[in-house]
Amino acid sequence: MTIENKRSSKAEMEDLIRARYSLIWVTSPEENRVEEALRKLCVEREMRLEVWSITEGFKTIANGQGTRDVKDPMKAIDHVIRAEGRALFVLRDFHPFLKEPAVVRRLRDAATELRKTKKSLLVLSPVTKIPPELEKSVAAVLDWELPTRMEIEEAARKVLPALPAATQQVIESDPGFMERVVESALGLTLVEAENVFSKSAVRTHTFDLETILEEKKQIIRKSGLLEYYEHREEFSDVGGMEVLKDWLVKRRSAFSSRARDFGLPLPKGILLIGVPGTGKSLTAKAVGALWQMPLLRLDVGKIFGGLVGSSEENIRNVIKTAEAIAPAILWIDELEKGFSGTGSSGQTDGGTTSRVFASFITWLQEKTTPVFVIATANNVQQLPPELLRKGRFDEIFFCDLPDREDRRSIIDIHIRKKKRDPGQFDLEKLIEATVDYSGAELEQAVVASLYDAFDTGMDLSTEGLLNTLKDIVPLAITMREQIEAMREWARTRARPAAARGRTPPKKAGWMARHGAPTANLGDKGAETSDDGERKLEL
Numbered sequence: 263m264t265i266e267n268k269r270s271s272k273a274e275m276e277d278l279i280r281a282r283y284s285l286i287w288v289t290s291p292e293e294n295r296v297e298e299a300l301r302k303l304c305v306e307r308e309m310r311l312e313v314w315s316i317t318e319g320f321k322t323i324a325n326g327q328g329t330r331d332v333k334d335p336m337k338a339i340d341h342v343i344r345a346e347g348r349a350l351f352v353l354r355d356f357h358p359f360l361k362e363p364a365v366v367r368r369l370r371d372a373a374t375e376l377r378k379t380k381k382s383l384l385v386l387s388p389v390t391k392i393p394p395e396l397e398k399s400v401a402a403v404l405d406w407e408l409p410t411r412m413e414i415e416e417a418a419r420k421v422l423p424a425l426p427a428a429t430q431q432v433i434e435s436d437p438g439f440m441e442r443v444v445e446s447a448l449g450l451t452l453v454e455a456e457n458v459f460s461k462s463a464v465r466t467h468t469f470d471l472e473t474i475l476e477e478k479k480q481i482i483r484k485s486g487l488l489e490y491y492e493h494r495e496e497f498s499d500v501g502g503m504e505v506l507k508d509w510l511v512k513r514r515s516a517f518s519s520r521a522r523d524f525g526l527p528l529p530k531g532i533l534l535i536g537v538p539g540t541g542k543s544l545t546a547k548a549v550g551a552l553w554q555m556p557l558l559r560l561d562v563g564k565i566f567g568g569l570v571g572s573s574e575e576n577i578r579n580v581i582k583t584a585e586a587i588a589p590a591i592l593w594i595d596e597l598e599k600g601f602s603g604t605g606s607s608g609q610t611d612g613g614t615t616s617r618v619f620a621s622f623i624t625w626l627q628e629k630t631t632p633v634f635v636i637a638t639a640n641n642v643q644q645l646p647p648e649l650l651r652k653g654r655f656d657e658i659f660f661c662d663l664p665d666r667e668d669r670r671s672i673i674d675i676h677i678r679k680k681k682r683d684p685g686q687f688d689l690e691k692l693i694e695a696t697v698d699y700s701g702a703e704l705e706q707a708v709v710a711s712l713y714d715a716f717d718t719g720m721d722l723s724t725e726g727l728l729n730t731l732k733d734i735v736p737l738a739i740t741m742r743e744q745i746e747a748m749r750e751w752a753r754t755r756a757r758p759a760a761a762r763g764r765t766p767p768k769k770a771g772w773m774a775r776h777g778a779p780t781a782n783l784g785d786k787g788a789e790t791s792d793d794g795e796r797k798l799e800l
């Protein structure tokens with residue numbers, strides 16, 4: 263399942279050089295790897311490559327040799343301006359010197375001068391910290407991609423000779439094995455991948471996928487933004503939501519090259535909105551298992567939290583990791599927590615939120631890598647309207663409270679999960695008694711009832727469940743107005759996640775049976791909607 267239709271960073275760099283971009287900023291923590299790619303590029307293009315550092319001055323590493331003793335940053339720039347011929351100059355770790363106004367000025371001069379020549383100047387830094395005065399002069403910022411499959415395989419092959427001869431033979435005789443090893447380390451830097459492979463070699467005397475994945479999970483978690491999720495939830499654990507599930511099942515092979523050849527566009531992503539506890543997060547997790555793709559959970563709050571890096575850097579790193587692991591699913595849970603109120607916060611945080619948000623939207627719309635985004639949200643009112651415009655997501659699904667049939671399958675799932683036979687329960691009675699309950703509340707009822715049963719020395723039963731249900735006031739009752747507003751909003755803007763058109767018998771809702779839990783819930787009389795129970799105007 264390899265699709266690499268994204269242009270490599272090396273190819274992009276080649277375009278920039280050919281287009282005579284004079285000052286380029288490259289962001290990457292992998293100095294050696296980037297320099298090696300640049301060296302190859304310069305050899306191919308017959309350009310000289312000179313690399314500068316504060317400790318060594320300039321050193322020519324392609325198409326020529328020699329050093330130039332210019333450790334002073336100002337003199338280094340002067341050297342670049344004066345140097346002859348076709349050449350690429352790399353300044354390592356230069357960003358600390360950009361605090362000096364004189365250095366910034368000189369760099370701007372260089373950018374102008376170089377435009378008339380066949381020389382390009384490149385700042386290589388682990389962070390993108392461009393002073394505002396320089397922003398206009400930097401013709402391009404290139405976030406260097408993480409290692410490709412081929413590079414990761416090279417890293418694995420370096421460690422291979424350290425394994426026992428018999429193990430090496432086994433690995434070499436199974437081409438699928440190496441592919442899986444490479445897959446398990448995607449998303450890491452080259453050094454991290456080498457370390458992970460070495461650790462596995464030392465510990466298990468082979469390339470053990472579990473060990474590698476476990477290490478990768480740790481490394482990704484350390485970044486503080488993403489969590490690499492394991493497939494624990496099966497797709498069959500999701501009850502109801504047939505329309506949404508069909509949509510997802512239909513796209514299970516949409517990331518294959520066969521689908522590309524057939525002319526199918528790459529699915530971009532979906533937004534799941536709706537009532538709390540209806541299985542939005544559950545579905546996101548289950549898609550990983552259905553599509554057999556790794557799932558990365560993004561903590562949106564942390565992007566802006568200020569605890570790790572700058573917000574801009576953070577979103578770029580998230581995208582970079584997701585693209586390296588691709589095909590992958592990027593799950594953005596509780597989207598509204600991060601990107602809410604981007605308009606107004608522009609005044610309070612210097613527009614950072616808006617900028618980060620804009621770059622996220624652009625990526626969402628233009629990405630060519632197979633990263634599928636599943637965003638989930640409760641509070642649609644807080645979401646910026648730009649996000650909901652056509653073309654951002656493939657589809658916006660609204661997850662409402664489950665109807666009869668959906669409750670049947672959700673109750674069935676949770677009884678089965680407790681290793682009981684749903685055939686032993688009066689599902690009809692349970693369905694009748696759970697109008698207005700969400701999936702999460704149905705699960706909660708099963709768990710609470712199981713405790714009661716254990717306590718009284720009985721087994722889980724229909725009667726027990728019915729008793730427990732009496733004590734659970736569905737959120738739908740206390741959140742009646744918000745839910746109604748959400749439905750109103752969704753009517754024209756989103757697609758229902760559950761099958762419509764079923765006409766179960768009209769049935770009174772929770773309050774008609776139990777009485778109102780709070781004093782004033784409005785003065786409207788009981789009113790049933792067209793499917794008898796979805797409408798909460800009671």
Ligand SMILES: Nc1ncnc2c1ncn2[C@@H]1O[C@H](COP(=O)(O)OP(=O)(O)OP(=O)(O)O)[C@@H](O)[C@H]1O
Binds near residue numbers: 542544640672675
């Ligand atoms: N449709 C469903 N089928 C089976 N179980 C469900 C369903 N909906 C909810 N549940 C149960 O409730 C739990 C919580 O649901 P989940 O976290 O997915 O809800 P959510 O829609 O993301 O809620 P929130 O909006 O509060 O984030 C699930 O882990 C699952 O056990």
Ligand SMILES: [Mg+2]
Binds near residue numbers: 542595
């Ligand atoms: Mg959720």
